[in-house]
Amino acid sequence: MPKPKLNVPRKSAKNQETAEQPSAKDGVRRPRSAALMASTAEKKTRRTRAPRVSEPLPAAIAAWFAKRGWKPRPHQLALLDAARERRSTLLIAPTGAGKTLAGFLPSLISIHNGERKKIGAGLFTLYISPLKALAADVERNLTHPIEEMGLKVRTETRTGDTSLARRQRQRVKPPQIMLTTPEQVALLLSHPDAPYLFADLDTIILDELHALAASKRGDLLALDLARLRKIAPNVMTIGLSATVARPSELRGYLVAQTEPEAETRLSDIVTVKGGAKPVIEILEAENEIPWTGHTARYAMREVYEAIGAHKLSLVFVNTRMQAEFAFQELWRINDDNLPIGLHHGSLEAAQRKKVEAAMAEGRLRAVVATSTLDLGIDWGDVDLVIHLGAPKGASRLLQRIGRANHRLDEPSQAILVPGNRFEVLECRAAQQAAEAGDQDATLSRVGALDVLAQHVLGMACQAPFNPDALFDEVRSALPYAGLTRSQFDRTVDFVSTGGYALKSYERFAKLRPADDGKLRVANPRIVQQYRLNVGTIVDAPHLKVRLVSGRGGKKNIARIGGRVLGEIEEHFAEQLTPGDTFVFAGQVLRFEGIRDTEVFVSRATAEDPMVPSYDGGKFPLSTHLAKRVRDMLSDPSVWSGLPNPVANWLELQTERSVIPAPDEVLIETFPRGNRHFLVAYPFEGRLAHQTLGMLLTRRLDRIGAKPVGFVANDYALAVWAHDDISSLISHGRLSLEELFDEDMLGDDLDAWLAESALMKRTFRLSAVIAGLIERRHPGKVKSGRQVTISTDLIYDVLRRHDPGHLLLEAAWADAATGLLDIKRLGAFLARIKHRIRHQTLDHVSPLAVPVLLEIGVELVYGQDRDAILRDAADELIREATGDLRT
Numbered sequence: 001m002p003k004p005k006l007n008v009p010r011k012s013a014k015n016q017e018t019a020e021q022p023s024a025k026d027g028v029r030r031p032r033s034a035a036l037m038a039s040t041a042e043k044k045t046r047r048t049r050a051p052r053v054s055e056p057l058p059a060a061i062a063a064w065f066a067k068r069g070w071k072p073r074p075h076q077l078a079l080l081d082a083a084r085e086r087r088s089t090l091l092i093a094p095t096g097a098g099k100t101l102a103g104f105l106p107s108l109i110s111i112h113n114g115e116r117k118k119i120g121a122g123l124f125t126l127y128i129s130p131l132k133a134l135a136a137d138v139e140r141n142l143t144h145p146i147e148e149m150g151l152k153v154r155t156e157t158r159t160g161d162t163s164l165a166r167r168q169r170q171r172v173k174p175p176q177i178m179l180t181t182p183e184q185v186a187l188l189l190s191h192p193d194a195p196y197l198f199a200d201l202d203t204i205i206l207d208e209l210h211a212l213a214a215s216k217r218g219d220l221l222a223l224d225l226a227r228l229r230k231i232a233p234n235v236m237t238i239g240l241s242a243t244v245a246r247p248s249e250l251r252g253y254l255v256a257q258t259e260p261e262a263e264t265r266l267s268d269i270v271t272v273k274g275g276a277k278p279v280i281e282i283l284e285a286e287n288e289i290p291w292t293g294h295t296a297r298y299a300m301r302e303v304y305e306a307i308g309a310h311k312l313s314l315v316f317v318n319t320r321m322q323a324e325f326a327f328q329e330l331w332r333i334n335d336d337n338l339p340i341g342l343h344h345g346s347l348e349a350a351q352r353k354k355v356e357a358a359m360a361e362g363r364l365r366a367v368v369a370t371s372t373l374d375l376g377i378d379w380g381d382v383d384l385v386i387h388l389g390a391p392k393g394a395s396r397l398l399q400r401i402g403r404a405n406h407r408l409d410e411p412s413q414a415i416l417v418p419g420n421r422f423e424v425l426e427c428r429a430a431q432q433a434a435e436a437g438d439q440d441a442t443l444s445r446v447g448a449l450d451v452l453a454q455h456v457l458g459m460a461c462q463a464p465f466n467p468d469a470l471f472d473e474v475r476s477a478l479p480y481a482g483l484t485r486s487q488f489d490r491t492v493d494f495v496s497t498g499g500y501a502l503k504s505y506e507r508f509a510k511l512r513p514a515d516d517g518k519l520r521v522a523n524p525r526i527v528q529q530y531r532l533n534v535g536t537i538v539d540a541p542h543l544k545v546r547l548v549s550g551r552g553g554k555k556n557i558a559r560i561g562g563r564v565l566g567e568i569e570e571h572f573a574e575q576l577t578p579g580d581t582f583v584f585a586g587q588v589l590r591f592e593g594i595r596d597t598e599v600f601v602s603r604a605t606a607e608d609p610m611v612p613s614y615d616g617g618k619f620p621l622s623t624h625l626a627k628r629v630r631d632m633l634s635d636p637s638v639w640s641g642l643p644n645p646v647a648n649w650l651e652l653q654t655e656r657s658v659i660p661a662p663d664e665v666l667i668e669t670f671p672r673g674n675r676h677f678l679v680a681y682p683f684e685g686r687l688a689h690q691t692l693g694m695l696l697t698r699r700l701d702r703i704g705a706k707p708v709g710f711v712a713n714d715y716a717l718a719v720w721a722h723d724d725i726s727s728l729i730s731h732g733r734l735s736l737e738e739l740f741d742e743d744m745l746g747d748d749l750d751a752w753l754a755e756s757a758l759m760k761r762t763f764r765l766s767a768v769i770a771g772l773i774e775r776r777h778p779g780k781v782k783s784g785r786q787v788t789i790s791t792d793l794i795y796d797v798l799r800r801h802d803p804g805h806l807l808l809e810a811a812w813a814d815a816a817t818g819l820l821d822i823k824r825l826g827a828f829l830a831r832i833k834h835r836i837r838h839q840t841l842d843h844v845s846p847l848a849v850p851v852l853l854e855i856g857v858e859l860v861y862g863q864d865r866d867a868i869l870r871d872a873a874d875e876l877i878r879e880a881t882g883d884l885r886t
């Protein structure tokens with residue numbers, strides 16, 4: 001059985017690589033402003049040092065390279081040089097360049113040279129990964145080279161799947177190298193023995209740093225890094241990243257911001273240039289591309305044939321629902337009985353590990369996966385990546401494509417399978433961006449206050465703290481470098497009392513003053529609950545899916561036992577009635593019933609089972625790709641390169657309406673049935689469009705248009721009303737310039753948020769992260785309904801009696817940057833000022849067909865859904881074109 005390989009240099013690689021260093025000994029300093037993140041400013045800060053002669057590698061490690069005919073790459077030697085001078089460094093390298101080995105080499109050499117004995121017996125190197133699977137994968141690929149080198153280095157993994165006994169033992173007798181996740185770091189730092197565990201810490205390796213830094217997980221990790229620097233002042237940080245648009249955002253993350261009022265400190269940077277460009281194809285299936293939908297069912301036969309022609313394929317999708325659907329479709333047509341696996345975050349850990357092991361051993365031909373296999377995985381001999389649906393971002397596509405071949409000097413092979421006609425344009429835009437090496441992942445963010453509240457409590461669990469000292473420590477973390485003392489004190493007060501409106505309730509009082517002016521935890525129960533609820537990942541409420549034998553209704557449910565398959569979201573389970581069938585964990589299941597926090601199922605057969613829906617994983621179209629799509633749409637000269645159905649669709653649009661210029665927004669108004677429609681084409685992503693649709697309906701209602709509803713996708717939105725919108729515009733009762741004015745993001749937005757359930761949902765997430773409401777208690781777990789009732793009651797109290805409460809502020813910030821995409825919507829409204837192109841039509845236009853097909857189909861599953869969409873599309877196209885061309 002072949003053993004997994006660690007990414008290492010190959011003799012044939014000839015790539016340009018630079019080791020770029022800041023000019024000052026303690027790092028370059030620049031103003032903390034928008035200019036900090038600009039690419040032009042990035043170039044100004046870089047200085048390349050003259051090449052230096054690196055020290056020779058230890059004999060055992062040099063012999064390991066030589067035995068394989070390899071030589072250390074320049075960037076690996078540059079990172080070693082930086083490590084010898086104790087300079088924290090960001091390594092940016094394409095997939096297959098040996099980033100992982102480069103990150104570990106300084107530690108392996110230090111331990112081999114005996115520096116370990118000089119320092120002490122504690123933990124030496126801490127490797128932090130965004131995924132549990134990635135940490136386990138690196139351990140497999142690191143252990144084998146260590147054994148071959150003859151190094152006496154003990155490595156261990158610590159994740160949520162690690163046994164309790166092993167985790168307890170690791171705190172007493174830590175390994176030399178620990179591979180873990182951000183949540184485990186926060187948990188370890190909450191224990192009184194954290195100073196003992198981390199006192200000898202020499203190096204922190206942050207893998208796939210771009211994926212960590214851009215979220216609340218990154219906020220919490222930045223705070224924990226600040227604490228680790230306090231415990232081990234000489235610790236060095238190494239960041240590894242393959243995809244990043246603005247390196248300065250990550251360089252500042254890696255080092256302490258010791259003078260927050262001054263300019264941003266940056267780490268060193270080593271950049272690897274070159275590498276083989278990926279080979280990306282867009283699938284053209286025998287069946288015609290549908291008008292809407294994301295399943296790519298029409299192309300599954302060609303996807304299956306591509307799998308059969310390769311050794312191991314990763315089939316990526318954007319949501320867990322799509323993963324279950326695609327897996328079932330592939331098995332339905334699996335005439336050759338190819339071994340195909342399924343991997344997503346809701347599956348039980350044992351099943352994920354089983355699939356991972358089968359990949360590593362070469363026993364699978366394909367794996368259908370979500371983002372759980374996005375990052376750094378090097379299992380098995382993956383030689384093809386298939387992406388079902390549009391990738392939504394150039395950086396995400398490059399990240400996923402990099403899983404194929406996983407070698408710097410060999411091109412990754414990928415096939416994009418658009419789910420609908422608009423996605424053909426998006427896939428072409430992503431293909432062009434990937435071939436050009438463009439990145440669109442931006443990471444700059446302000447640290448969240450609910451995360452800070454969790455961290456404050458975690459530090460109190462470790463030991464009583466001095467607020468002044470903790471404030472200075474917190475501000476050394478880049479996301480919190482601009483934190484004011486007032487914000488910090490409000491956060492500490494919230495953790496201590498719950499805030500003004502809640503301080504009379506004892507259950508919210510978690511901190512008490514100690515005799516020396518420090519703050520301590522109020523009682524031991526709070527410590528236990530903190531450790532049960534640590535982390536910032538708050539999925540929608542889930543229920544465990546337990547498999548029982550046969551059917552038996554309540555009698556069967558009452559039986560104890562049955563294997564746990566994974567988890568489904570509570571809101572989906574609540575829609576089921578006994579006898580319903582659905583797809584989960586790659587099999588068809590029959591719903592038997594719910595008891596407590598478990599769903600009981602039995603195996604079944606069904607022609608058209610439902611597919612569980614999941615709230616998570618719905619990526620918005622990136623701004624970068626949206627611009628490319630607008631440019632492509634407005635340039636008829638490129639249409640000939642598109643599939644015939646798509647090119648014909650766009651030509652029909654020019655006959656029946658118009659195509660907007662890149663700097664315009666097209667607004668179409670037309671009647672259909674007894675409704676009147678307004679369709680807009682912003683191309684700004686589903687989140688921004690949903691917010692825009694909500695605000696437009698308020699404004700249309702105010703002028704008496706009697707709006708009924710709206711629907712949005714990544715490319716367009718449609719609002720329908722009882723009143724004739726075209727007539728309102730032509731008679732001057734409705735001005736499109738005023739309707740789309742930027743002022744809608746003022747009072748209209750505030751008024752809508754005050755009435756909507758969205759803010760309650762956002763507040764619920766912040767309340768759980770901040771520790772106001774705990775999901776888990778010793779011996780029990782609250783249901784999603786219980787959490788919702790609790791947080792909704794608190795939300796109403798705070799809105800009425802404490803509108804300036806910390807968590808209301810945190811919830812608003814989350815809504816503005818996440819669920820509402822206010823920044824992007826504001827930029828769109830500014831961009832289209834005086835650039836609105838209005839077309840009054842008698843019928844629906846070809847371009848409007850996809851978004852209108854979104855109306856009323858969300859709750860229709862399986863083959864019936866496709867049939868309904870086909871029938872609806874035929875009817876709409878007959879209206880749009882006046883004939884039967886579809």
